[in-house]
Amino acid sequence: MNTRELQTQLTALGYAPGAIDGQWGKMTEAAVVAFQRAAGLYPDGIAGPKTEKALAAALVALNAAAPSPAPARQSMSAIGLAALIAREGRKLTAYKDSVGVWTIGIGHTSGAGAPVPYAGLTITAAEADAIFARDIVKYEDAVRDAIKVGLADHQFDALGSLCYNIGPTGFAGATFVKRINTGDTPARIRAAILMWRKPTEILSRRTAEADQFATSYSTSLPKARSTDARPVSMAA
Structure with missing residues (x-):
């Protein structure tokens, strides 16, 4: 074809x-x-x-004019997944993140389920990708459950990245979710996204996510962090 x-x-x-x-x-x-x-x-x-x-x-x-199937559930696009992977990195040996949580693969922690990372744990690149493919479904579900309005791909992708970082519980109660659902202004939604700014080193990621939410992919592809010189590569 x-x-x-x-x-x-x-x-x-x-x-x-x-x-x-x-x-x-x-x-x-x-x-x-x-x-x-x-x-x-x-x-x-x-x-x-x-x-x-x-x-x-x-x-x-x-x-054949068959009965219309239910609309496909929105999921993160290839661009959104590449941006998220670039933000999280792909680590094959367990490490403690900036707040001391054991992590492995593509930002995988015990909060997402098995495997439980611990000191000395190692995995292959293929295992990291498989864990990520399983993990991401949980966060996509959380975004779909919390957001009650239609979203463009770049908006859903940005929210998926946010949810992956702050967790489904934090996401569901976030001010930016309430503002999106009530049709608040872009400036107020952005300000609410940027409330999630701790630890300090997360701010460049959070700013990139806010930019991604506000900018269609036809205008500009997202960056992993706002300080990056270039947008993410699809090979991320």
Whole structure:
């Protein structure tokens, strides 16, 4: 399947690959990831045989005017996941984070479930990615549960990153969540996001998350931290 055909199919199914121009870019990859997650496939952003088969089946159902399925639950896009991974890093040996919590992999702590990090624990890169793929579902669920209004991809991604850092309980009670749900002004939402500024070294990440929430990906890709010279790489 060529890229233009892929973009056309994704658009017909309600995904957003950007312009139908035959050019493979970050927006197209993000749309593929979103479709894969909704279809229960591994979200690798590659339009391989399984993804093509799932696309074909979805289009057949659409063209046959089958009863509309429930809207796909919003999940973090490929861009959002790359930003979050860049913020957390990928550590294969357990370490204590800035507040003394044992951590391993991509920001994994015991609060997210097994494995419980401890001094001397090591894992492989593949294990780190597998733990992250399992962990992220919990935080996506927490964002969906707390937010009662529609979100653009960049907004959902920013909130997923925030939730991953402050935890589902802190997220659910956060002032910025209340302000988003009541349709408050962008400036007040940003100010509320930046209330979560401890420890001091977290501020550059928090500012980047606030920028990500406010800025569409068509305007600018997010940075891991506001002090970074460049946006995140999709290979993060």
